[in-house]
Every structure is written in structure tokens, then in C-alpha cells.
Amino acid sequence: MKTKIVLASDHAGVQLKEQLVRFLKNSGYEVSDLGPMNEDSVDYPDTIAPAARAVALGEADRGVIICGSGIGASIVANKIRGVRCVLCQDIYDAEYSRLHNDANVISFGARKLGIEKVTECLIKWLSTPFEGGRHAARVAKITAIEDEEAAK
Numbered sequence: 001m002k003t004k005i006v007l008a009s010d011h012a013g014v015q016l017k018e019q020l021v022r023f024l025k026n027s028g029y030e031v032s033d034l035g036p037m038n039e040d041s042v043d044y045p046d047t048i049a050p051a052a053r054a055v056a057l058g059e060a061d062r063g064v065i066i067c068g069s070g071i072g073a074s075i076v077a078n079k080i081r082g083v084r085c086v087l088c089q090d091i092y093d094a095e096y097s098r099l100h101n102d103a104n105v106i107s108f109g110a111r112k113l114g115i116e117k118v119t120e121c122l123i124k125w126l127s128t129p130f131e132g133g134r135h136a137a138r139v140a141k142i143t144a145i146e147d148e149e150a151a152k
Contacts, residue, residue, distance in 0.1 A: 003126070006060035008034040008051035010044035010073070013066030013110040016118060020064060023119060029126075032060060048076040055104050056082035063105035064122065070109030077105045081146050084139070086125075089113065094121040098128035100135045 005024055009017040014036060024031045034051050036042045044067045055063040063083075067073040070087045077085035085105035086097035089112070097103035106125050108118050130136075 002028060002030040003062065004030045004032065004060045005062050005064060005126075006032045006034060006051045006054045007064045007066075008047040009036065009066035009110070010047060010068070011036060011039045011041050012068035013073075013108070014039050016108065016110040016115060017064075017066050019115050020066075020118065020122065023122075024064075044072050045076045048073045049080065052077040052080040052083045052085070052105055056080050061104075062126065065105060065107045066110050067107075068109060068111045070107040070112065074105075074107035077107065081150055082143075084142065088121050088125065090117075091121055091124050094125040095128050098125055099131045100138075102130040102135070102139050 007017050007021055017033065021031055021033050035047055048065050051063050051065055054060040063077070065073040065077055074085045074087040077083050083105050084101055084103045085107055086093055086101065086103040087107045088094050088097065094106070106122065
């Protein structure tokens, strides 16, 4: 079964997103591109939230989101219950967000990182398993906090 990956960006991330869509398809992943499909201005919550929801609902295994800095996109994604999004700036972030945090969405800043660095980080992120063990208890605590907040 192919890993399903959903991608979304704002207008600043369109070119990087398109490059990643091609890379992921060529690497054998099942890819869903939620847009935008051009560089016309768009508010990133409008495209990022549906991608994060797709991961939270199990419609995609992982999510890749992009905006100019990666910051706004990661904030939006982390508002969705069940999403653990990392703002990735280097290979360490990619690896340890999976090993220790079981991150299911990764955010990149299109104005900060080039395709080579992003691809390197994405490969590491997709190939790194969750370590579990003591980290599973910590992730469970994050989920408990989400549950508490949702109940308010």
C-alpha cells in the first residue's frame, strides 16, 4: 500500500509545492495536491487547514505544507486536533520530529529553504519511524491536552 501524502501551500509556496509533488510522485507516493495551483494571493489558512484535516481524518498518512516562512502554516496545522506539525528548518528537525514526536505534518518556509534542503529533510522525515517507548507517553500527553481543550 502506497503512503498517501497531502500537500498544500499559500501563494509563496506554490513553486516549491509543485516541485515536491513531482518528486513524491516519482518516488512512488500517492499524492494529493490541495493547492493553490497558481501564485495568485491566497490566505494560507484556507489551503493549509484542509490538508491538516485530511491527515487528522486518516484520508492521508502524512502532510506537507508550505508558506513563505513555514510559521503560519505550522500554526494553522497545529490547531487541528490530531495533527502534530513540525516547522522544519534542517535535517535534525526532520529526524527528531518523527523519532520523538511522531509528527504527521511537516511545514517548510519557501522563502527560507531551497528545494535541495527541503528534499533532503523530506526524505529523512518520511523514512524515520516513531521511536515509541518513553516518547509514546509524551505524545499521549499531547493528545490528552488536545482532548481537554476540545472539551472546554
